[in-house]
Amino acid sequence: MKIKDIRASLHTTSIEIPLLEGRVSGYGREEQKLFVVCEVETDEGITGIGLTGHFLAHSVVAALEKHFLPVVRDMDPRDLEAIHQRVFAKLNPRAMTGTVSMALSCLDIALWDIQGKHAGRSVAQLLGAARDHAPAYVTFGFPQYDREQLAEAARLHVRNGFSALKSVVAVDKGGWREDAARVRVIREAVGDDVDIMIDANYLFNPVEAKMLCRAIEDCNITWFEEPLQQNDARALADLRRSTRIPLAAGQMEGHRWRLRELVEKQAVDILQPNVTYCGGYTEARKAAHLAQTYNMPIANGGGWPLFNMHMMAGLMNGWIVEWHLGMVSVGESIFVDPPRPENGVIRIPDAPGLGLTVDRDGLKETRVEG
Template identity: 50%
Template sequence: MKISDVRASVHRFETRLPLIHNRPAGDPMRVCCEVETDEGHIGVGMSARFLCHGVAACVNHHLRPALVGMDPRNLEAIHARLQPIVSERGQASGINLAALSCVDLGLWDLIGKAAGRSVAQLLGGHRDHADVYVTFGFGAYDRDQLVAVARDLIARGHSRLKMLVGVAPGGIREDAERVRHLREALGEDVLIAIDANESLGLEDALQLARMLEDCGIAWFEDPLHRNDPRDMRLLRQRTSIPLSAGQMDGHSERFRHFLEHDAIDIFMPNSLFNGGMTETRRVAHLAQIYNRPLSDAGGGGIYCLHHVAGFRNGTLAEVHLGVEQVERQVFEHAPEAVNGRMHVPDAPGFGVTVDRDALKDSLVRGDD
C-alpha cells in the first residue's frame, strides 16, 4: 500500500451560540486534508483556526511531494522524512505543526480503515467511549444567560461544564463573580472547570484562583500568558486548583518542560495542532510515565475522542458547542454525547464519513 495523493483545502462552517444566535460559537475555519492510497483508501485529517490558507499550501506544495510513494503505515519513516521539511532545526510550531497535524491525522484515519480498526483501538483500545465535559461559558453570555445555557445542558444529560475566564470587562473580580453565580445556581453536584486561554498574568491568575478555591473548581486550564512553565509552577504551588494545559502547543517537548518544572496536573493535548496523533501518542505515554491524567481541550472533537478512549489514563473528552456544530455539518452521522458520555463510532479509523456536499459548499478559495 502506497500513498498516491495528498490534498488539503480550506473550509468555513457557520456556527451560532445558543441564546445569542447572531454570535458565532468559535472559529468557523477548518483545513481538511485527505490522504489517498493506490488501494483506494482515503484518510481524512483536519486542522483549524490559524492561517488556514498557509497550512493548506504547506501540505499541498511541501509535504505532499515527500509523502507520495511512501507506505502510510510506516509512521516513523514518514515523520523522519517530514521533520526536516517542517522544521530544519528545533521544534516545529505554527503553520508547520498544523500542517503536520492534519496530514498525520489523515494517516491514522487511513491506517485504521485499512486495518478495520478504530484509532482508539490502534492506540490501545482501553475503552469504547469517553466521558465528556462541555465548553459553553463564553464571554458573550451575561450571568443569567450562563445559568440558562448550563441548565439546558444539564437537562440534556451533561454534568461537567467549562467556562471561560479572563473575558469579563470588569477584570478578574467580575470573572470570579460570574463563576460563583454559576456555582450557586447549579449547586455542588455539577463539575465546573475554568479556562483562561493563556490570557492572564501570574498575579491575576493567582488572585482569581484564590477567589474561587472554595467553589470546587475541577481545573484551571491555560491560565497564563504563554503558559510559561516557571510561572505555572509558582501558580501550582500557591493554589489547590489543578492546572491543565496543552491546547495549542501540546507536543511532547512542551509537556516535558512542564514536568521538569512540576508545573502541571492534567495533560490536554490537541491532535489538530500539536503534530497529530503520532505526537499525541508520545504525550500520552509521557503522561502515563508520570502518572498524570490525559484529557482533551481546544476543539479536537471526534479526533481527540480517540486518544481519551484509547489510553488507560484517559479521563474526559471535550464537547465544544461550536465544534459540535461544525462536526454535524462536515460529517455524516457525527457521534453525539448521551448522558455525558460519547461512544467511539463502530466504523474503522476515526469512524466518521465526510459529507462531500458539505465540503463542496463550505470550500473557501484562496482569493475569497
C-alpha cells in the same frame, strides 16, 4: 500501499449558541472563522481525512500541498515513524511549531484514519483500546452571555445530561472579579455535584490568575485551563504551588518537547495534548505515554472532540473529551450523523478509522476559496 495525493482546503462556518438570537460568526471566538481539512489518497483507493484549526490556515493548506506532499508521496501511510522522521528531517530540522505542526497534525490524523480503515479497527483501538467510550464535558460559557443567561445555559446543559461544564474567563471587561462572579453564578445554578472547569486561553498574567484562584477556591473547580500568557511553564509551576485548583495545559503546544517542559517543571496537574495541533496521534501518544510515567491524566482541551475522543478512549490515562459547541457545529457540518454524547458519555463508532463519513455537500458548502 502508498500515499499518492494530499488535497487540502479552507472552510468556515457560523454557529448557534443556546439562548442567544441568531448565529455567531466563527466557531468559538471572533477570530476562529477558518479551519483546514485535508484528504490523503492512497494507491489502494483508501482515503483518510484530517483537520486542524484556524491559526494561519492559508499557510497550512499551502504547506500540505506544496511542501508535505513531495516529501511523503509514495511512502506507506502505515509507516508513521518513518513519515514523521522524514518530515522532521526535510521540513522541520529545528523543531519549530506553528504551521508545520498543524499541517503535520492534519496529515497524521488522515494517516491513522487510513490505517484504521485498512486494518478494520478504530483509531481508539489502534491506540490501545483502553475503553470504547469516554466521558465528555461541554464548553458552554461563552462571553456573549450575561450572568442570567450563563446560569440558564448551565442548567440547560445539565438537563441535557452533562455533569461537567467549562466556561471562558479572562475576556470580560470586568476582569478577574467579574470572572469570579460568573463562576459563582454557575456553581449556584448547578449545585455541588457538577464539575466546573474554567479556561483563560493564555490571557492572564500571573498576578491576575492568582487573584482569580484565591477568589474561587471554595467553588471546587475541577481544573483551570491555560491560565497564563505564553503558557509559561515556570510561572505555571509557581501558580500551581499557590493554589489548590488543579491546572491543565498543553492543547496548543506543537510537539512533545514543549509538552515535556510542562511535565518536567511540574507546571500542570493534567496534560492536554490535542491531536489537531501537536502533530497528530503519533506525537500526542508520545506525550500521553510521558504523562503516564508521571501518573498524570490527559484530557481534551482545545476542542475537536471527534478526533480527540480516540485518544481519551484508546489510552490508559485518557480522561475526558471537550464537547466544544462551536467545534461540534463544524463536525455536524462536514460529517454525516457524527457521534454525540448520551448522558455525558461519547462512544467510539464501530466503523474503522475515525468512524466518520464525510458529507460532501457540507464540505462544499463550507469551503472558502483562496
